[in-house]
Every structure is written in structure tokens, then in C-alpha cells.
Amino acid sequence: MNCHYGALFTDNQFHNAGFSGNDAGRYKVSHKGGDVGKFKTPSLRDVMKTGPWMHDGAQADMGKIIESFDKGAMSFNTDKLIRPLGLSRKEKEDLLAFMNAISAPPVEFIKPVIPD
Secondary structure, rough: OOOOOOOOOOOOOEEEOOOOOOEEEHHHHHOOHHOOOOEEEOOOOHHHHHOEEEEOOOOHHHHHHHHHHEEEEEOOOOOOOHHHHHHHHOHHHHHHHHHHHEEEEEEEEOOOOOOO
């Protein structure tokens, strides 16, 4: 709720969620040591239609992502907002259902006919 809130379910900030591996993240642009591994919080709107997830597309199972965030800090420099949640199985299922609920099917695109 600290990073994914509001109409777009994002704080539009940069955080290290612990999934960066060896990727320098925002540091590549800012050259500030504190930005190593940070990536912009993505919107959760239509999230279930945009996988695979995370900055590098390495995560294909949203259930596993929820499990990872439930455990909390995943690396030594993970953002302080990432901490153990202690979600029950039902709460994890509810969270997944919520993310499905805010994910609309793609809008049908009708290719325009260009006149001769």
C-alpha cells in the first residue's frame, strides 16, 4: 500500500524491491550509490495482462511474486518499505483476485480503412 496506491496504483517513485540481481537500475542514470537496484514502481492497472513481470521480465508467476513480497527484504539493500507482511493463504488469494479485478481485457482495436 505504500508503493501501489491511488488511481494508477503507483507512487511513481524508485525503489529497490530486491529483484534487481546484478542490475544497477536507476544508478545507470543518476550515478548515485543509493540508487543501485532501484526501479520505478509500475502501475498495477492491468497488471495481470502485462506479464512476465519485474524490471527484466524474469518473473512469470504472480503467485511467486506475492510470496516473495510476503517474506520481506530479499537483498541487503532492499528498500525499507519492503518488510515481511505475514499474509495468510486467503489474503494472498484475495490479493491475486484483486489484481485480476483491476486488469481489464484489452480494448478491441479496429484498424481504420485508409481511403484511396
